[in-house]
Amino acid sequence: MSVLVSGGAGYIGSVTAEMLLGAGRRVVVVDNLTRGHRSAVPEGAAFVEADVRDSARLEAILGEHGVECVMHFSASSLVGESMTDPGEYFGNNVVGVIRLLEAMHTQGVRDFIFSSTAATYGEPPEVPIPEDAPVRPTNPYGESKATAERILRWYETIHGFRFAALRYFNAAGASRDHGEDHDPETHLIPLALSAAAGERESLAIFGRDYPTPDGTCVRDYIHVQDLADAHILALGKLGETKENAFNLGNGEGYSVLEVLSAVERVTGKQVPAVDAPRRPGDPARLVASSARAKKILGWRPKRVTLDEIVRDAWAWKQRFPEGYGD
Numbered sequence: 001m002s003v004l005v006s007g008g009a010g011y012i013g014s015v016t017a018e019m020l021l022g023a024g025r026r027v028v029v030v031d032n033l034t035r036g037h038r039s040a041v042p043e044g045a046a047f048v049e050a051d052v053r054d055s056a057r058l059e060a061i062l063g064e065h066g067v068e069c070v071m072h073f074s075a076s077s078l079v080g081e082s083m084t085d086p087g088e089y090f091g092n093n094v095v096g097v098i099r100l101l102e103a104m105h106t107q108g109v110r111d112f113i114f115s116s117t118a119a120t121y122g123e124p125p126e127v128p129i130p131e132d133a134p135v136r137p138t139n140p141y142g143e144s145k146a147t148a149e150r151i152l153r154w155y156e157t158i159h160g161f162r163f164a165a166l167r168y169f170n171a172a173g174a175s176r177d178h179g180e181d182h183d184p185e186t187h188l189i190p191l192a193l194s195a196a197a198g199e200r201e202s203l204a205i206f207g208r209d210y211p212t213p214d215g216t217c218v219r220d221y222i223h224v225q226d227l228a229d230a231h232i233l234a235l236g237k238l239g240e241t242k243e244n245a246f247n248l249g250n251g252e253g254y255s256v257l258e259v260l261s262a263v264e265r266v267t268g269k270q271v272p273a274v275d276a277p278r279r280p281g282d283p284a285r286l287v288a289s290s291a292r293a294k295k296i297l298g299w300r301p302k303r304v305t306l307d308e309i310v311r312d313a314w315a316w317k318q319r320f321p322e323g324y325g326d
């Protein structure tokens, strides 16, 4: 089976492409390289530099590579940026998904795995968050993903698409060869590792007065290879279940201070940190209930402790101190 991985030069897409190849699939990566890295595309995958909004190009790629399934990772995904440039988020994440789905429809490709997000829930009324919690995003990024999910339901009803929307919590960790190299980097673990390595002066802790045990925000960190496993399982289950949305998280929440302690334990170095005000729209706790993914997909995260996750991210950073170097 040939899988088109959009955004496969990015963080989660490159790790998933690597694991798809390991599982014996053929992979074609499509990425416009705005945020990704050519050298992140795993050896063995075909690569086409293209934008998913270019339907004609996508149609040709789907046909030429005999694609049977699309895993759609490419997106604009910075919450803060989405609050200043909503047009970019609706343009890339909503128009982009429609163009891609139309190209698939023309080519008769109907299987789709979508990178969705915990940001679709906004401020959840209950934690751990189940999939049937209200979808009430609090920023254009979350809104764009929630809209894409609704669009997908119509392609399922009208055109017979089969899809899974995987709502990731905080992706973290690395495989041996593929890790997180974002510019700008906004994620806590790579920022803390970079502070521990002395590459940045300090790390900002945004708020210490949340209603959590130590006052800092609590998030659910999930190893990127466990996310990749879930994609492969979801692909195998398409069409077997009426459920389309699956949370992917550890079910364990860790506070900012707990993450910093883990980084200090793993690296043996101090993380210089400074206090900063709360960021608007940051919920106190975001933790997934992944019961549905476990029950229906048979998913079992394998790298669950914070120390394991941080250790893999640190190992990758030590192997690639300049990241992908481009």
Ligand SMILES: NC(=O)c1ccc[n+]([C@@H]2O[C@H](COP(=O)([O-])OP(=O)(O)OC[C@H]3O[C@@H](n4cnc5c(N)ncnc54)[C@H](O)[C@@H]3O)[C@@H](O)[C@H]2O)c1
Pocket (backbone or CB within 6 Å): 006, 007, 008, 009, 010, 011, 012, 013, 030, 031, 032, 033, 034, 035, 036, 037, 050, 051, 052, 053, 072, 073, 074, 075, 076, 077, 092, 096, 115, 116, 117, 118, 167, 168, 169, 170, 171, 172, 182
């Ligand atoms: N990283 C997380 O913790 C997290 C959490 C929840 C959801 N997600 C979602 O998972 C997906 C992957 O996240 P990531 O952290 O790997 O992001 P990333 O930025 O590392 O990768 C995205 C890739 O998509 C490419 N891209 C963007 N727009 C494109 C377009 N129009 N055409 C072609 N390529 C395009 C970029 O160049 C980049 O290589 C995103 O959809 C993101 O919203 C990520």
